[in-house]
Amino acid sequence: MIDPIYIASGFGVGLLVGMTGVGGGSLMTPLLILLFGIHPATAVGTDLLYAAATKAGGSFVHGLARSIHWPAVIRLASGSIPASVLTLLVLWQLDLxxxxxxxxxxxxxxxxxxxxxxxxxxxxxxxxSFRSRLERLDAATIARATVLVGVALGVLVSISSVGAGAVGVTALLLLYPGLPMARIVGSDIAHAVPLTLIAGLGHWAMGTVDWHLMGVLLIGSLPGIVIGSYGATRVPEMALRLLLAATLIVVSGKLAADEWHRSSASVAALIRGAPADHQDAR
Known part of the structure; x- marks a missing residue:
């Protein structure tokens, strides 16, 4: 059964992604956890494959427009893909x-x-602050720094599904100041496709992907991205960035508070000698 609430959520996230360019993981994963009660591991795994599907279309468009800097993509992937695989192995050992x-x-x-x-x-x-210093770096140092950025993104994205959007774009702007913004964004999207796909498949192998949920979200998000992209030039960019940043800070605080209460309940239950009552959502 197709739930219209999930379709509406996908549309809203797609709309914001189209308007801001920030990856859907920073919006969709917290939404699934906080609003719909989805287990965090399932929310992450589902969002990773959801992101791979949505970003594949964007990568194709950027490829046709020749707005991808492939050396940067290859360097990022050479760090992020191995880091993602190793992170997934650790998560598998932990039992999600x-x-x-x-x-x-x-x-x-x-x-x-x-x-x-x-x-x-x-x-x-x-x-x-940093562009003038980074502009003096030689090509080999920039290449190594890009690989290290890829490693960090691989770990972050594999665990949380967040990081391949705004964080990746900011890092590329610092390391490749000579590239136009379109190629920065295109390169970030192109790198996110294999990273989110591999991380998502890893989560699928661990049983933390809800395929039905992903399909329903895509039904809403794809038209949302198109409409959001069309309206992006009609809304002040700085206002959008500040609004989105404030939302992410509030959501992060809510997640941290929930985790604190859950941990406190576990400790209190152990002190009383009784098991904590944790009822994880699907």
Missing amino acids: DNTTARSLVNLVLCLALLLTAGSLIFRKALLE
């Missing part, structure tokens, strides 16, 4: 159904949301 893994996903998600919000708010200040 247990409380420890759930706490790990929530905490990393909070960190990734704060990094995304910070990159939205302070991107201009970061570029002004």
Whole structure:
């Protein structure tokens, strides 16, 4: 059965992604966890494949427009793909159904949301502060730094599904200041496709992907992205960035508070000698 609420949620997220260019993970994953009560691991796994599907279309368009800087994409992927595989192996060993893994996903998600919000708010200040220094770096150093950025993104995205959007774009702007914004965005999207696909398949192998949910979300998000992209030029960019950053900070705080209460309940239950009552949603 197709739930119209999920379709509406997908449309809303797609609309914001089209207007801001920020990856849907920073919006969709917290929405699934907080509003719909989806288990964090399932929300992450489902969102990863959802992101791979939506970004594949964007990557195709950027490829046709020749707005992808492939050397940067290859360097990012050479760091992110191995890091993603190793991270998935660690998650598999932890067993994503247990409380420890759930706490790990929530905490990393909070960190990734704060990094995304910070990159939205302070991107201009970061570029002004560090661009002149980074412009003096030689090509080999820039290549190594890009690989390291890929490693960090691989870990963040595999655990939380967040990071490949605003954080990736900010890093590319710092490392490749000579590239036009269109090629920066195109390169970030092109890199996100294999990363989210591999991470999503890894979560699928661990049983943390809801295919029906992903399909319903796509029904709403695809037209939302088109409409949002059309309206992006009609809404002030700075206002959108600040609004989105404020939303991410609030959501991160809500996730952290929920995790704190859950952990406190576990400790209290252990002190009383009784098991904590954790009833995870699907």
